[in-house]
Amino acid sequence: MKDPRFLTIAMAQIAPVWLNKEATLTKIKDQISEAAKQKSELIIFGEGLLPGYPFWLALTGGAEWDTQLNKSLHAHYVRNAITIENDELAEVCAMAKQHRIAIYLGLIERPKDRGGHSIYASLVYINTEGVIASVHRKLQPTYDERLTWSPGDGHGLRVHTLKQFTVGGLNCWENWMPLPRASLYAQGEDLHVAIWPGSDHNTKDITRFIAREGRSFVVSVSALMTKADFPTNTPYYNQIIEHAPEILANGGSCIAAPNGEWEVAPIINKSGNFYHTIDFNKVLEERQNFDPVGHYSRPDVTKLIVNRERQSTLQIKE
Numbered sequence: 001m002k003d004p005r006f007l008t009i010a011m012a013q014i015a016p017v018w019l020n021k022e023a024t025l026t027k028i029k030d031q032i033s034e035a036a037k038q039k040s041e042l043i044i045f046g047e048g049l050l051p052g053y054p055f056w057l058a059l060t061g062g063a064e065w066d067t068q069l070n071k072s073l074h075a076h077y078v079r080n081a082i083t084i085e086n087d088e089l090a091e092v093c094a095m096a097k098q099h100r101i102a103i104y105l106g107l108i109e110r111p112k113d114r115g116g117h118s119i120y121a122s123l124v125y126i127n128t129e130g131v132i133a134s135v136h137r138k139l140q141p142t143y144d145e146r147l148t149w150s151p152g153d154g155h156g157l158r159v160h161t162l163k164q165f166t167v168g169g170l171n172c173w174e175n176w177m178p179l180p181r182a183s184l185y186a187q188g189e190d191l192h193v194a195i196w197p198g199s200d201h202n203t204k205d206i207t208r209f210i211a212r213e214g215r216s217f218v219v220s221v222s223a224l225m226t227k228a229d230f231p232t233n234t235p236y237y238n239q240i241i242e243h244a245p246e247i248l249a250n251g252g253s254c255i256a257a258p259n260g261e262w263e264v265a266p267i268i269n270k271s272g273n274f275y276h277t278i279d280f281n282k283v284l285e286e287r288q289n290f291d292p293v294g295h296y297s298r299p300d301v302t303k304l305i306v307n308r309e310r311q312s313t314l315q316i317k318e
Helices: 021-037 068-079 090-099 143-147 172-176 178-186 200-214 237-242 281-286
Strands: 006-013 042-045 102-109 120-126 132-137 160-162 165-171 191-196 217-222 224-226 247-256 262-268 272-279
Touching: 006 021, 006 217, 006 247, 006 262, 021 042, 021 090, 021 272, 042 191, 042 217, 090 102, 090 120, 102 165, 102 191, 120 165, 132 165, 165 172, 165 178, 172 178, 172 191, 172 200, 178 200, 191 200, 200 217, 200 247, 200 262, 247 272, 262 272, 272 281
Parallel strands: 006 042, 042 102, 165 191, 191 217
Antiparallel strands: 006 272, 102 120, 120 132, 160 165, 217 247, 224 247, 247 262
């Protein structure tokens, strides 16, 4: 849609080819192609979709110390993580440029700037020029996620211009963290992207809450996962499915308007791209009575400091 006031969004609610990065990348590219055919201008994928969420941790005694099962599954996960510096997203970036579509992609990152062995739950923004404009590593993995994901930093707490909108995003339970949210509001965010591993119990409340707090559009996008989605060639497959429920992630992707009401209510147990067009004017209408970092703020009383330095254990001085 050419009118800069309107933005067409595709919510890609799909299951990964679990812990298989090449096959999952193929699936992601298929969804981008489909979204482009529908004239989408932004497509969003769930948390850790590439190559999948670490469901085994809750199913196989993930906190047991020094077991071969946990070490083998972790090694398999690391091998299927994405090293952005190796151009493993090159084809996705090329598609973004070709179709003039922006992309928010949740992936497991294996970055070289932290040694290349630890992994992070990262939210990658690729702009319509096919450029990776930010990589936000999840600040605080939740509960058992800490057994496989490392804590990130503030480098990716950034917003981006997309038509008349200013878009930013957070991973899963980061969306419950008031200060990271506030950091995005303060940068002018009016379209908030929240990505999740799946299920409406996560998205049904927080999506509307953030919309009302920020007077912004909020798009929550979740993945899907069923017992049948575990590949049979996964290490320790039998131990994983022994305790797995039939549905591990039922979706729940949705969109709330700046007044906190549903534009798209949570979508359950359905796979594919789901489309909706949003109107920037609704942001301006709702900011009339409340603007959390504008007329309804007191920076002389409370102010936030953000450290966006990319953290590393090494600083080389020649």
